[in-house]
Amino acid sequence: MENRSVSNAVSSAITVFVGLPKGVRDFLLELNAENDEDTIVRLGREMMAAAARLRLEKATDALASEHRFGGPDDASSEIDIMEEATVLARAATHRT
Template identity: 75%
Template sequence: MSSTISANVDNGTAMKLKRVAAMENRSVSNAVSSAITVFVDLPKEIRDFLLELNAQDDHETIGKLGREMMAAAARVRLEKATADLAGEQRFGGPENGSREIDMMEEATALTRIATRRT
């Protein structure tokens, strides 16, 4: 079940939202829904900090945090892909003589594929 929610934003934010939605081939409603879903699941301290940075117009820090979050997301994806490959037991056993580097290379390739899909 879904609910309709109304929100007021300033003109600058509305324009940014429309640009983001257009760049991602999404409706404005879908972009807002996704933003709300992510925002409400963040810890309150993080939400407050992000809102504080936005109020201070601190785009440099916001950009730095974004880059650090992308790096963390890439590490998590790599770890998940590595664990998935290990679970398949396609690498590393005495029967195939594969090395750990083979598994890491495959995990990296799978991570790149997953990143392109998002």
């Protein structure tokens, strides 16, 4: 339980659950009542993917606001990007 007391874990869970829109809460309760483990797991994965995308967007915005990476003169051409993507794809193919 991530080194937290049971009461802290329960308190956090209640806070998060109550903060969800009613429709989401009702759907989660319905899935739980039906013991629909597959859908619960799939929904959990999709939520984690969405959370990762949001974190990436926030981090990207934070980095962009610092203006530390390049400028208009440092922009890569479309060919440069395609070549780099090809190198990365080939490297990934050879790892598997």
